Amino acid sequence: MTREVRVRFAPSPTGALHIGGVRTALYNYLFARKMGGKFLLRIEDTDQTRFVPGAEDYIRESLDWLGITPDESPWKPGSVAPYRQSERKEMYMQYALDLVNKGHAYYAFDTAEELEAMRERLTAARVVQPQYNSITRTQMKNSLTLSKDEVATRLASGDPYVIRIKIPLKEDVRLNDMIRGWVLVHSSTLDDKVLMKSDGMPTYHLANIVDDHLMGITHVIRGEEWLPSAPLHVLLYQFFGWEDTMPQFAHLPLLLKPDGNGKLSKRDGDKLGFPVFPLNWTDPFTQEKASGFREQGYLPDAFLNFLAFLGWNPGDEREIFSLEELVEAFSIERIGKAGTKFDIAKAKWYNEQYIRTKPNEELAQFLIANAKADGITIPQEKALAIISLLKDRVTFPSDFWRESQFIMMAPKDFDQEVASKKWNADAGKLLTAYAAALDTFHGPFEAGDAKMLLEKTAESEGIKLGKVMQAVRLAITGMGAGPDLMQVFAILGSAEVAKRIRYALTTLTVVS
Numbered sequence: 313m314t315r316e317v318r319v320r321f322a323p324s325p326t327g328a329l330h331i332g333g334v335r336t337a338l339y340n341y342l343f344a345r346k347m348g349g350k351f352l353l354r355i356e357d358t359d360q361t362r363f364v365p366g367a368e369d370y371i372r373e374s375l376d377w378l379g380i381t382p383d384e385s386p387w388k389p390g391s392v393a394p395y396r397q398s399e400r401k402e403m404y405m406q407y408a409l410d411l412v413n414k415g416h417a418y419y420a421f422d423t424a425e426e427l428e429a430m431r432e433r434l435t436a437a438r439v440v441q442p443q444y445n446s447i448t449r450t451q452m453k454n455s456l457t458l459s460k461d462e463v464a465t466r467l468a469s470g471d472p473y474v475i476r477i478k479i480p481l482k483e484d485v486r487l488n489d490m491i492r493g494w495v496l497v498h499s500s501t502l503d504d505k506v507l508m509k510s511d512g513m514p515t516y517h518l519a520n521i522v523d524d525h526l527m528g529i530t531h532v533i534r535g536e537e538w539l540p541s542a543p544l545h546v547l548l549y550q551f552f553g554w555e556d557t558m559p560q561f562a563h564l565p566l567l568l569k570p571d572g573n574g575k576l577s578k579r580d581g582d583k584l585g586f587p588v589f590p591l592n593w594t595d596p597f598t599q600e601k602a603s604g605f606r607e608q609g610y611l612p613d614a615f616l617n618f619l620a621f622l623g624w625n626p627g628d629e630r631e632i633f634s635l636e637e638l639v640e641a642f643s644i645e646r647i648g649k650a651g652t653k654f655d656i657a658k659a660k661w662y663n664e665q666y667i668r669t670k671p672n673e674e675l676a677q678f679l680i681a682n683a684k685a686d687g688i689t690i691p692q693e694k695a696l697a698i699i700s701l702l703k704d705r706v707t708f709p710s711d712f713w714r715e716s717q718f719i720m721m722a723p724k725d726f727d728q729e730v731a732s733k734k735w736n737a738d739a740g741k742l743l744t745a746y747a748a749a750l751d752t753f754h755g756p757f758e759a760g761d762a763k764m765l766l767e768k769t770a771e772s773e774g775i776k777l778g779k780v781m782q783a784v785r786l787a788i789t790g791m792g793a794g795p796d797l798m799q800v801f802a803i804l805g806s807a808e809v810a811k812r813i814r815y816a817l818t819t820l821t822v823v824s
């Protein structure tokens with residue numbers, strides 16, 4: 313291809329952006345960057361009845377969070393502006409009329425009642441899919457069945473009408489999809505879709521084709537749900553005489569429910585406890601709230617890496633890719649045809665991997681901010697020590713504060729199940745002696761010092777350390793399990809460890 317590669321992501325502002333849409337945007341972005349081309353964003357808002365306030369801003373914020381910012385968009389216009397279809401409204405009628413004049417489209421004056429009667433007639437005749445097509449149009453009220461004079465009179469008097477495409481009666485429509493190969497559809501299976509609605513707005517089908525042509529789109533990478541519309545779009549390119557510049561199509565596989573049975577929906581996320589939107593969303597009409605990956609603590613680069621692998625693979629064993637590495641490795645040919653099961657456990661795994669590669673200083677800011685929200689101040693040095701302690705144990709940045717609260721706030725309560733089994737006379741004897749030894753300790757209190765002193769105390773008391781270690785942990789943290797205990801001791805310091813031991817000794821009851 314000698315033309316500059318130009319791809320587009322074209323969402324409708326009808327609510328929160330589903331992660332399937334985010335994946336479509338990502339694949340378009342990766343392909344454009346790989347080919348040295350441009351990534352456009354176009355808002356397809358021709359259906360004003362479904363417009364949702366705030367949805368466009370949500371789309372923009374989602375892409376900005378992920379770092380896949382379009383080269384051209386409504387908020388960053390280029391030479392083919394405007395990028396909202398509602399602002400391009402005036403241009404579409406001329407293209408629809410061009411098709412009418414060429415004999416590839418026609419005026420249809422059928423009322424809602426007449427259309428319903430037609431459907432009832434076909435249903436009674438046991439037609440599986442009643443539709444307005446090359447056969448039924450001969451029995452309807454349109455410019456193919458009415459005289460020219462009557463059509464002219466109706467148009468002049470302002471009678472409501474739509475413009476429909478005139479699908480050929482018997483013709484094979486071929487499409488070479490970049491993912492699926494050749495797709496062949498017979499025109500007898502297609503209906504005469506509306507191109508211009510009675511309100512003067514174009515339907516998706518007309519506006520989509522006209523805009524892709526005028527914006528110089530070379531590749532249309534979109535979801536599998538648009539594959540049934542692709543033959544219609546191919547016909548439109550042919551009817552307009554734009555076959556030479558018709559974009560190549562690539563229809564992406566569906567994102568499936570975790571069990572593989574059906575397309576992933578918000579309802580599935582609600583039921584199984586995971587988000588299906590990139591950001592939190594509140595419906596402005598119903599006030600219904602939906603959680604987002606960002607607010608649940610997913611890092612944008614980890615989320616992108618996870619999304620990229622939902623339908624694509626690099627052809628080797630690698631799983632961790634930066635955005636730049638994804639661009640380098642990406643190819644349409646390695647996108648599968650089959651739907652991909654959504655696996656939230658894998659998303660969490662990616663988040664864990666990315667957290668482990670983040671600098672401790674960056675992660676410490678999450679910890680400090682979360683603690684501050686609860687009224688706790690953590691010094692930078694202590695925050696870094698906590699990050700180092702917990703880095704391999706957390707899934708989300710918020711886990712650092714949740715998992716380290718016992719460090720900043722001494723336990724007032726203790727795990728009673730552990731206490732009932734492990735808090736015995738030997739534990740009390742060892743901890744009493746250890747607290748006394750800590751009182752005499754001077755200098756920096758490192759993990760090695762804490763361990764050496766504990767082992768020495770256990771030996772002098774004739775107690776096997778392994779049998780009482782869970783009780784030792786219980787006294788310091790209030791829990792029976794957790795991160796490396798000696799590292800915890802080092803963060804707390806010898807005086808705080810001794811203080812906590814004495815509180816536990818006076819609070820817990822020894823099991824006989």
